[in-house]
Amino acid sequence: MSEVLVLVPGAADAVRSSTFGLLTAARRLGEPSVVLVGPDDPEAVRALGEYGAAKVYVADSPELAEYGSVATAEVLVDLARRLAPAAVLLASTRLSKDVAGIVAVRLGSGVLTDAVDVRPGSRGPVVTQSVFAGTHLVDSEAVRGPVVITLRPNAVDPEPAPVPPAVERVEVTVGEAARRVRVVSRTAKASSGRPDLSEASVVVAGGRGVGSAEGFAVVERLADLLGAAVGATRPVTDEKWCSHEYQIGQTGRTVAPQLYLATGISGAIQHRAGMQGSRTIVAINKDPKAPILAIADLGVVGDHHVVLPRLVEEIERRTQ
Amino acid sequence: MRIVVLVKYVPEPTAQWRFADDLTVDRAGIEGRLSELDEHAVEQAVRLVEGGLDAEITYLTVGPVRAAEGLRKALAMGGDAGVHVEDPAIHGSDALATSLVLAEALRRQGFDLVLTGMASTDAEMSVVPAMVADRLDAALVSFASALTVDPQAGTVTVQRDGEGAVDEVVAQLPAVVAVTDQAGEARYPAFRAIMAAKKKPVTTWSLTDLGISPDQVGLAASCAVVTQAVPAPERQAGTVLVDEGDAAVQVADFLTTRGFL
Ligand SMILES: Cc1cc2nc3c(=O)[nH]c(=O)nc-3n(C[C@H](O)[C@H](O)[C@H](O)COP(=O)(O)OP(=O)(O)OC[C@H]3O[C@@H](n4cnc5c(N)ncnc54)[C@H](O)[C@@H]3O)c2cc1C
Ligand SMILES: Nc1ncnc2c1ncn2[C@@H]1O[C@H](COP(=O)(O)O)[C@@H](O)[C@H]1O
Numbered sequence: 132m133s134e135v136l137v138l139v140p141g142a143a144d145a146v147r148s149s150t151f152g153l154l155t156a157a158r159r160l161g162e163p164s165v166v167l168v169g170p171d172d173p174e175a176v177r178a179l180g181e182y183g184a185a186k187v188y189v190a191d192s193p194e195l196a197e198y199g200s201v202a203t204a205e206v207l208v209d210l211a212r213r214l215a216p217a218a219v220l221l222a223s224t225r226l227s228k229d230v231a232g233i234v235a236v237r238l239g240s241g242v243l244t245d246a247v248d249v250r251p252g253s254r255g256p257v258v259t260q261s262v263f264a265g266t267h268l269v270d271s272e273a274v275r276g277p278v279v280i281t282l283r284p285n286a287v288d289p290e291p292a293p294v295p296p297a298v299e300r301v302e303v304t305v306g307e308a309a310r311r312v313r314v315v316s317r318t319a320k321a322s323s324g325r326p327d328l329s330e331a332s333v334v335v336a337g338g339r340g341v342g343s344a345e346g347f348a349v350v351e352r353l354a355d356l357l358g359a360a361v362g363a364t365r366p367v368t369d370e371k372w373c374s375h376e377y378q379i380g381q382t383g384r385t386v387a388p389q390l391y392l393a394t395g396i397s398g399a400i401q402h403r404a405g406m407q408g409s410r411t412i413v414a415i416n417k418d419p420k421a422p423i424l425a426i427a428d429l430g431v432v433g434d435h436h437v438v439l440p441r442l443v444e445e446i447e448r449r450t451q
Numbered sequence: 452m453r454i455v456v457l458v459k460y461v462p463e464p465t466a467q468w469r470f471a472d473d474l475t476v477d478r479a480g481i482e483g484r485l486s487e488l489d490e491h492a493v494e495q496a497v498r499l500v501e502g503g504l505d506a507e508i509t510y511l512t513v514g515p516v517r518a519a520e521g522l523r524k525a526l527a528m529g530g531d532a533g534v535h536v537e538d539p540a541i542h543g544s545d546a547l548a549t550s551l552v553l554a555e556a557l558r559r560q561g562f563d564l565v566l567t568g569m570a571s572t573d574a575e576m577s578v579v580p581a582m583v584a585d586r587l588d589a590a591l592v593s594f595a596s597a598l599t600v601d602p603q604a605g606t607v608t609v610q611r612d613g614e615g616a617v618d619e620v621v622a623q624l625p626a627v628v629a630v631t632d633q634a635g636e637a638r639y640p641a642f643r644a645i646m647a648a649k650k651k652p653v654t655t656w657s658l659t660d661l662g663i664s665p666d667q668v669g670l671a672a673s674c675a676v677v678t679q680a681v682p683a684p685e686r687q688a689g690t691v692l693v694d695e696g697d698a699a700v701q702v703a704d705f706l707t708t709r710g711f712l
Contacts, residue, residue, distance in 0.1 A: 199618075199620070200581070200591065200593070201585075201591065224614050225577075225593065225594050225612075225613050225614055226613060226614070228576070228577040228578055228581065228593065229578075229581045229591060229593050230581075231578055231581075232546070232550075232577075232578035232579070232580070232581030232582040232585070233581050233582070233585045233591075235546075235547060235578070235582065235674075236547065236550065236581075236582045236585045236586060237585065239547070239674075240674055241545065241547070241673070241674025241675035242546060242547070242576070242578055242674070242675075243675055244575075244576045244577070244578060245575070245576075257678070258675075261683065262680075263468045265683060266468075266682060266683055267470075267680055267681065267682055267683055268679075268680070268681055268682075268683050269474075269677055269679070269680045270677065270678045270679040270680075271675045271676065271677050271678065272675060272676055272678055273674060273675045274673070274674060274675060274676055275674040278674075278675065308585075308588060311589075311590035311622060311623040311626075312590045312591060312592055312620055312621075312622045312623075312626075313620065313621050313622075314611075314618045314619070314620050315619050315620065315621055316618070316619045317616050317617075317618050317619075318616060318617045318618075319615060319616045320615055320616060320617065333711065357706075357711065357712075365632075375612075375633060381570070381572070381575070382488070382569065382570070382631065382632045382633075389711075390706075390709070390711050400464055400465060401464070404575075411709055411711075412686075412689075413702060413705065413706075415698075415702075419691070419693075424691050426686055426689075427689045427691070428686075428687070428689040428690075429689055429690055429691075429692075429701075429702065429705045430689060430690065430691035430692070431691075431692055431693075431694055431698045431701075431702060432691065432692070432693045432694060433693070433694030433698045434694070437694065438694055438698050438699055438702070441698075441699030441700075442699040442702055442703060444699070445699045445700055445702075445703040446703055446706075446712060449703060449707070449712060450712065
């Protein structure tokens with residue numbers, strides 16, 4: 132069975148559920164081999180083996196962080212040329228979009244981004260994408276490979292399949308092309324202590340209808356009660372009622388939680404593009420014609436300033 | 452200095468999109484427009500020049516005849532000239548083929564700084580900028596929420612908005628920089644600017660002009676084939692209730708029933 136290269140951009144990513152989903156997806160197409168950028172932390176390697184990574188190629192060089200996507204892409208390209216994998220799989224993140232583009236050009240392969248499903252086909256991997264703001268599903272087959280696929284978070288549920296991973300260190304040479312872009316400083320975004328938005332199983336999100344930073348604070352309180360991640364629409368982050376990190380939609384994060392609770396959100400197409408994959412949707416909006424109510428499993432025509440504080444109280448009472 | 456902005460003509464996002472018989476997006480039947488995300492790239496280019504950078508701005512689009520309207524819209528926002536690569540053979544090109552055409556057009560045009568949008572609002576791949584940069588051996592910085600150019604040093608300094616961290620990145624020119632919608636609101640052109648844009652030069656190139664053979668692009672050259680396009684399963688119609696004071700209790704009941712409480 133041929134290998135499937137799976138990019139894990141850092142040791143911290145090795146223990147994330149999105150990586151486990153990626154490995155689970157890779158197992159459908161072949162034998163997953165992880166390309167781990169960073170030190171071969173034993174805990175990380177063990178976690179990867181737990182989800183079926185028979186091989187872990189370790190690319191460890193501080194220069195990879197300094198020079199970013201081109202350098203990382205070059206590691207993948209070298210390995211892909213050597214191993215002729217069935218596919219190259221990456222999580223749909225901003226870094227991986229750069230890497231996917233470069234790898235595809237160098238290998239002359241097809242690239243399919245934001246896959247919601249992958250499976251083996253007669254000619255090679257079949258990839259399903261959700262398009263037109265989630266209204267259509269499109270299947271594609273790569274005719275020239277190895278196909279480069281980026282997979283949406285939560286698209287494939289992680290299933291363990293333990294193997295003892297063999298670790299192989301690979302040479303990292305940062306070429307001239309990569310050196311033309313240098314990261315001079317990095318500011319980590321403040322951590323909220325809440326679950327990661329892309330991976331959260333519950334997301335509570337607020338829109339312009341929350342009215343103010345104070346109105347948004349109730350969204351955060353409800354999220355904390357539910358152990359949820361916090362989300363927002365673009366106007367809310369534009370108004371700085373919350374960090375831009377929380378923005379969900381076409382130009383923000385994509386989420387696919389078990390529960391998406393939206394308040395004061397109209398449900399514009401660019402917002403729906405980022406949350407349409409949610410399993411259950413609850414929406415509170417004072418306008419009965421708001422498009423979000425049409426896709427909600429439970430819709431409430433009501434005032435955020437009334438319903439949300441009461442909901443917080445009610446849940447506090449029930450969970451006491 | 453030469454700035455080239457890559458602008459795509461896309462179907463209007465709020466229109467009812469359809470697939471054509473060849474399973475590409477039916478562009479002929481839908482109103483089009485300049486991609487709103489590319490307007491942010493146009494805006495950044497115009498601001499750089501307004502901020503004192505001595506540069507000429509050219510817009511480059513690869514698309515059908517009507518894509519020229521997108522160039523006019525960009526030219527109304529500012530800038531000097533447009534280049535339209537138009538050839539029937541390009542229809543159905545995937546990202547790899549599109550990036551080839553863009554790269555060859557850029558080579559012919561000449562550039563120091565290429566600005567692009569963060570994603571096209573139709574394909575939404577965010578891979579074309581990286582592909583173009585790699586083909587041209589230019590530096591690449593994607594997801595830029597701010598940028599400044601130092602023509603003496605020959606560098607562009609970018610605030611790169613990644614997941615979990617914001618990086619300050621310095622890239623040597625020539626560079627390709629993809630800007631996000633956080634970079635700054637795009638301006639509405641005034642009527643006079645729209646009229647003035649009609650007089651700005653727009654050049655049209657075919658594949659032959661770029662030395663690309665038709666079998667390198669289009670559906671036939673595509674690295675992936677669409678085998679099926681179907682409507683997503685309908686969401687089951689939900690319940691909508693009007694709050695009469697007890698909505699919070701009903702929501703809590705719903706959350707309990709579904710196992711979230
Ligand atoms: C290229 C592009 C990309 C974009 N990307 C994104 C993106 O990634 N994410 C995103 O979110 N948006 C994005 N947008 C913006 C998007 O088009 C919408 O403008 C935005 O999603 C609207 O946000 P909203 O629902 O909070 O605000 P609005 O559309 O203004 O809706 C507010 C809603 O709140 C309701 N409301 C008001 N008061 C109350 C109250 N007291 N109680 C209850 N309900 C109330 C109103 O009835 C209304 O439905 C993008 C736009 C473009 C052009
Ligand atoms: N056909 C095209 N013509 C001009 N620019 C394009 C074209 N396709 C993509 N681009 C540029 O590449 C960016 C990213 O596109 P994509 O990779 O399709 O999401 C867009 O925002 C544009 O700036």
